[in-house]
Amino acid sequence: MSHYGEGDLILYYYGEGRRRHDIERHLDACPACAATYRDISSTLAMVDVPAVPERGDQYGLEVWQRIRHRLPEPQQDVWSKHSAGPGRAAWTELATWWRRLVERTFRADRLAILAAAATIAIVAFVAGRFWSTPSKPAATITATQAPDGGSLPGLRQRILIGSVADHLDRSERMLTDIMNASVPGDISAEQRWAEDLLTTSRLYRQDAVDIGERSVANVLDDLERSLIEIVHSPSQVTAADLDAMRRRIDAAALLFKVRVMSNELQEREGTRSAGDASPRTSTRKTS
Template sequence: MTHLTEDQLTLLYYGEAGDVEASHAAACEPCRARLASLAQFMDAVRSVPVSDPRAEWQQRLWPAIAPQVAEALGRRRSGWSRLWLLGPGLAAALAVVFFSGMYLQNRIDRSHPEAFSPKSRERVLLITMGDHLDRSQIVLAELANAPESGKTDISSEQQLASRLIGENRLLRQTAQYSGDASDAALLDQLERVLLDIAHSPTQVSSGELKDLQDRIESQGLLFKVRIVGAADRQKGLKL
């Protein structure tokens, strides 16, 4: 008769062995003795007490982390709520910039240059682009830094990505229309990643998350979004 291995005895101890092992242990005196020996050892290891943490340390714990907790909770709350509020305003600004560029540029600029000058239009466009890339960067960074676990809930990032897709499309078309090839290429790359995020399952596996992270990191997208976004905003504010 083949006796149970130590690993099988360990599973029996934890109540995770199959019926075959349990039946064998019940019928086999040497295996029962070995199981009893293992159980005595394991029970003794479990009975080793752990002292409570020092009272002084417990009193210091919350004051030590409270500022960072408040900052983390506050930043996330204000950041997201501000972004949701900004969404419709940005879309409206984009629409103004886009349609003014598409249909009114020649006529309005020639007849009423002071009403919507190229400079003011460029200013709105740059600030809008900066804000858009800033918000996109938050989505990308959240996913790029998400820890791998069995399943990750990306529903909040998806909601924002879905809202950003329309704005991104308008900005990309504007950039193409105005001949800004580098911005158009960046927005094109960003749009494809935003679409991937928006169309992913709400709960992604570690493999799916890794794929998304690879897309975000590919061709330095996150870095470019961060740099171009900051530069556009600065440039727009200076105009």
């Protein structure tokens, strides 16, 4: 009687491998192989799937916060690289179509179609670039006038400054509450507040990046990290939890940064309001 090796029995255990019925019959008839199989299966039965530590709904955001400053330049392929700039949409569409056509054509060995496709592709590309060159979307946006007579980016910046100043005020109050919370205590109200602020903060930060307000974006970024930490802390905090949280807020000089930025934005907003020829409604809200 020929026996089965350990490898065959391991594959059999995992439901893989050939001759499964042969192995099954053999195990019924061969005590040596049956003992080896029992040994393998009892070993593997001891290796339970480990319990993976739980990660909350905000985990993805936390990961993003950790890696976002370390993102390198992506290695784009040649198609993506050339699709940047004028005629981008036409380029991308053409590149995809061309790539598919080349694949199909080479499979079918139809060189005549390839030559025709190449000609069409070149003509389409040149046409795409030619047509798209005169359109200058950035210039169009810059020239577009807002209803009050200012430019749209200027209006957007003004709204953002007012809103962020207000947001920083609220954040400062929430952080102050945390810094002064009694221990051991319940910070669930502050956590709900922090959660609301977190959502708003993300939107303002993105807007700040879009309009080139780097320093505002950086403060909001620091604030976002602390807000995430507060949201994910246990609601019933011990003295040690709260102390650790306070130390991290202190270490980042967060309250200081928030106050300074808030004052700066309020000053900028005041200067703009004073300089405006026509009166306008303030974007500041009271909360």
